[in-house]
Amino acid sequence: REHEWFKEELPSYLFPEDPSYDATVIDDDAVREVCEKFECTESEVLNSLYSGDPQEQLAVAYHLVIDNRRIMNQASEFYLASSPPTGSFMDDSALHIPLGVKPHPERMPPLVADSPKARCPLDALNTTKPKPLTVKKAKWHLGIRSQSKPYDIMAEVYRAMKQLDFEWKVVNAYHLRVRRKNPVTGNYVKMSLQLYQVDNRSYLLDFKSIDGE
Template sequence: VAVHSTTGHRVAMKIINRRRIATMNMVERIKREIQYLKLLRHPHIIKLYEVITTPTDIIMVMEYAPFELFNFIVEKGKVTEDETRRFFQQIISAVEYCHRHKIVHRDLKPENVLLDENYNVKIADFGLSNIMTDGDFLKTSCGSPNYAAPEVINGKLYAGPEVDVWSCGVMLYVMLCGRLPFDDEYIPLLFKKISGGIFTLPSHLSPETKQLLSSMLVVDPLKRITIENIRKNKWFNTNLPDYLKPITSSPYDLTSDIDENIINELRKKLGYSREQILRGLKSEGENQIKVACALVIDHKRMINDDTTNHTQTTTSNVSSLPTAIPSSTTTPPSNSIPNTPNTSSIAGAGRNPIATPIRKHKTRSKWHFGIRSKSLPLDIMLEIYKALKKIGMKWKSIDQYHIRVLYESKCNTKIKFDIQLYQIENNSYLVDFKDA
């Protein structure tokens, strides 16, 4: 956990060792999680504020959510129906948001559902997520066995959304009952129970929750309830906050003239040139640029609607924000200035009351460690050398932008530390200090 020195907001730091993820074949999983979280913006999806890369580590600076739904359930035994409904409404809203923008989570479970200080849901861990393409079917067995759908554990083809619905059904059961619907230490027997849809509904459950669970935990994915129909469920809609209600917006035409501000935003977020963006928008079929453009337009609509609704003292609905995936992430050579990937600004970093609409802050903040400068890299290094020389420190060069410093005090105490320069965006650099 870290604290932003200016705003005082707490953030979580996920530090990932490059060598470790390489040996564990997790590079693609981490890259996927960063790419998806980088632009996802929903009140109940964990926010990624910044990614800082070093030669040895990847540091993800994320929204701080101190609790897990899993621990909450363990401590409670089982959750009350009203509390369960509030969590479930937030989860379904976030999952629907992902599906609407072609992302299926594939590993939904209480351990991956975090809770903020006000016990609002924050879905995390998108490492197993995948992009859905119209007409395409996935065939990757992933996720946790107890929460995995029958078609997943049996290696069958699946479109995507239906496996998340099953996992949400298992989570709903766990919250209401305090135990798993499908459980066995012997994995083959567990798979048999899941494949057969064998589970019991305790007598203390209300008829409405029994009906909803029975429609979600259906073995045949074609007969399983959809999120659209969950949205229509009477139990689900009881005390549903306005900000979680479905949005209704008119379709947009990506072939018409696009605002230059939107193009510039896409250039910044995706790293594509203006020509590549225009070419992508004009090309046939679905692509990352079109999805990103549609989401940016949705985001601007949300801001406009929010401003209008605020003036009229009404509550605004949650809308879509950018979720496009860059095609690749390049790692700079060791003798160059390492880059910190660009990220979108913080939206709604403050805490909010339980079950109330979460407003977006309009101030833009950046999360960095160390000292920022817009001077030329060589000028920055020269200033560092001058400062070290002035106070009598010794140093040796590890590479052009990385030095190891030795300080000896009058009482013969020796302190070693590294100073390294990073590029965090165009014409902006970061001087980082760390223990050697």
């Protein structure tokens, strides 16, 4: 991980310089959650946190847990404080998009029932003509779709990359650049992995080859 490939174009937020940040204050619940997800010991998580390496998967997972909890708490406090009146309309998609997760470019709109106003008025008078059935065109996406929490999805990504001997660079919490050396040719296969939100309950882990870059 000392290779220069991992040190190029890393965002500054991965190296916080805030003097108020105290790495010695450890959230025990977050540590235990990481241990449960990665089947590791608390000492391994602590060693990863104290190493100072922002690419350490256990440290990344720990901060994802902390950030996810903070985001959920802030969202909860905001909507409780707002106290919208009963019956008001509100786009609840904002409650489901964690920081850093982009909506998918082909995000599927919610299903809308066929409106009577959209039909031709003469159709109601024609009792012999069969009414055509409206078939919603399916959308296809390349990647892995899941209804798990974003943190859980990324935890599985790190676990799989470690088992398959992939190397990775963190672009942000939900976007990675990964590579693996072909043992036969010696060439590297490079990919971009990014988590998108497809709808209010689903996320898509998108794969993109970056061999040409």
